[in-house]
Amino acid sequence: MKRIVLALALTACAATPALAQRVSPLTAGKFVQICSRQAGAQICDAYISGIADAGALSKVSAKNEGDAGAIAGFCIPNATTGAEMRAKVVTWLRGHDSVLGAPVGEGVFAALHDAWPCGAAK
Numbered sequence: 001m002k003r004i005v006l007a008l009a010l011t012a013c014a015a016t017p018a019l020a021q022r023v024s025p026l027t028a029g030k031f032v033q034i035c036s037r038q039a040g041a042q043i044c045d046a047y048i049s050g051i052a053d054a055g056a057l058s059k060v061s062a063k064n065e066g067d068a069g070a071i072a073g074f075c076i077p078n079a080t081t082g083a084e085m086r087a088k089v090v091t092w093l094r095g096h097d098s099v100l101g102a103p104v105g106e107g108v109f110a111a112l113h114d115a116w117p118c119g120a121a122k
Contacts, residue, residue, distance in 0.1 A: 028107030029100035032093050035086055045082030048089055051108045052076055073109060075118035088115040 035044035055073045062070035076085065092111035093099065099107040 023103045024105060026104045027100065028093050028102055028104050031104040031107070032090055032100070035090050041083075041086065044086050044090075047104070048085045048108055048112075049082060051105060052085065052112060055109065055112065072118050074112040074116045076112065076116045080116075085112070085115075088112075 031044070031047070034040035052074070056076075059070045059072040089108055089111040092114060093107050096107070096110070099110065
């Protein structure tokens with residue numbers, strides 16, 4: 001009986017589709033509006049810093065899991081300020097209308113990637 005229950009449990013786990021990751025419902029366009037107001041600067045900077053941290057830590061995690069060749073999505077110099085990142089992200093988003101309706105994280109990641117590609121001197 002235990003074997004049958006175990007087999008059913010394993011079958012149920014294998015048949016369960018992977019759950020999608022949570023993505024913020026905030027659009028890149030709305031984010032640009034928030035970041036363009038003085039009152040939204042700190043919130044904007046915090047969000048961008050969170051994406052930057054997540055990108056950096058994702059590489060660290062991949063290396064810790066054995067992927068020695070893990071590549072970072074962007075390489076932002078330590079001395080870069082939140083205001084500098086915000087300016088680059090907002091400018092990039094304004095220049096890429098096609099991402100304004102997409103989730104904010106996609107646009108911010110792409111902007112950071114283009115502004116600070118790894119291995120490039122900028």
